[in-house]
Amino acid sequence: MIEILTGSALNTVQDLGRPRAMTLGVARGGAMDAHALMMANALLGNDAHDAGIEIAFFPFRVRFHKRVSIALTGACGPVRLDERLLPANWAITVQPGQVLAIAPPLRGARMYLAVAGGIDVPIVLGARSTDLKGGFGGFHGRALDKGDMLDCHPTAMMIPEGGYGLVDPPALPCAEKTVVRILPGAEYEKFTPQARAALQSGIWSLTPSINRTGYRLDGPSLDLVAPLGLFSHGIVPGTIQVPPSGKPIIQMADANTCGGYPKIATVAEPDLRLLAQSSVGSIIHFVETTREEIVSEMRAQALRSEQLAAELASLRHKLIPWRS
Structure with a gap:
């Protein structure tokens, strides 16, 4: 117990x-x-x-x-x-x-x-x-x-x-900033060129409004080319939505299963853990990646995890003996 x-x-x-x-x-x-x-x-x-x-x-x-x-x-x-x-x-x-x-x-x-x-x-x-x-x-x-x-x-x-x-x-996020890889979202092209550029060049910080459902960021306003009306639709952890305020929200582990805000990007799944290990006030920097890169990394990570589990089971070189 x-x-x-x-x-x-x-x-x-x-x-x-x-x-x-x-x-x-x-x-x-x-x-x-x-x-x-x-x-x-x-x-x-x-x-x-x-x-x-x-x-x-x-x-x-x-x-x-x-x-x-x-x-x-x-x-x-x-x-x-x-x-x-x-x-x-x-x-x-x-x-x-x-x-x-x-x-x-x-x-x-x-x-x-x-x-x-x-x-x-x-x-x-x-x-x-x-x-x-x-x-x-x-x-x-x-x-x-x-x-x-x-x-x-x-x-x-x-x-x-x-x-x-x-x-x-x-790995844990570095002290200076958390680098997070993203893929363009379904409504990426509906945002102005300035907004699309600001997503990667802007300085984003985690606001106190963060929980297991979503992380709200502060930074440049991400504006649409024109007002956009969307029916509520499916979303997943990693989805970056932009409400009327222009300040993005990243859906996290307890993400809502549907929502109607435009989606500018999606955080690569391996990098969600870096966000989870970032504290209020942390600086976030987005970098665009490709689906092929992320799929390849996820497969390699799964293989490494299986190998590590086998090594740990037999107390091989990935284990450190206790030294008081």
């Missing part, structure tokens, strides 16, 4: 989401940084789709009530197991009564806590992810609160004494 010692409206149980449910008008959901969660599961020998805890509000503390192996990935910052400082992207076995304390990150915005066997919550519409808008999935369909008790699926997996970690963890 895992006891939550600090509550917030932002920390939730997440897995890789429910993309097939989008045809039912249900958000895909899942981890904002899916790759980080998959790496945490790989460290433990879990299935890639096992549920963990997405931590977006800090400090975060949990107490363990049984011996279990855990892994932390994603953002980097001070993490202590009782008084012991743990390295970033690390897996270790904890003992009953020990407390894990996670301070605000020094780099990145979200951490992922996985446990051997995965968090044991019901499967709803094909996934264990929390849908905060719908109030279902995860732990009673809500964010984790102080006093909540989470169980994990039984497993024989135990991390060796001291633990181990990733030599080459998933």
Whole structure:
């Protein structure tokens, strides 16, 4: 059992989401940084789709009530197991009564806590992810609160004494700016040449109006050539919509499944995790790419993930021995 010692409206149980449910008008959901969660599961020998805890509000503390192996990935910052400082992207076995304390990150915005066997919550519409808008999935369909008790699926997996970690963890955004690749959207040509140029040359910053549904940006106004009336239509995570204000909105993991604002571009799926790890005030720079480049990268990333999982399972060169 895992006891939550600090509550917030932002920390939730997440897995890789429910993309097939989008045809039912249900958000895909899942981890904002899916790759980080998959790496945490790989460290433990879990299935890639096992549920963990997405931590977006800090400090975060949990107490363990049984011996279990855990892994932390994603953002980097001070993490202590009782008084012991743990390295970033690390897996270790904890003992009953020990407390894990996670301070605000020094780099990145979200951490992922996985446990051997995965968090044991019901499967709803094909996934264990929390849908905060719908109030279902995860732990009673809500964010984790102080006093909540989470169980994990039984497993024989135990991390060796001291633990181990990733030599080459998933990249985090650089401090100066987050470079995000985009593809032209369905209404790209409906925007003025100045707006299309400003999308890539302008300085964009993340406003405080960001959540799991969407990120609002501040920067140049993106204007249409002429007023455009659209029926509400399907959208997906990564869609960049432009409301009448001219300030773009990027749909994120809990993206609405339909909307009527013009779509100027779409964020390449591998780069959504970089946005998820960016904080309020971060500078965003858009760079156009090609579908072929992104598909090739996604295939290569999937292959690397499979190879890494195999290496981790046999404790090969991607693991670091503990040095106190």
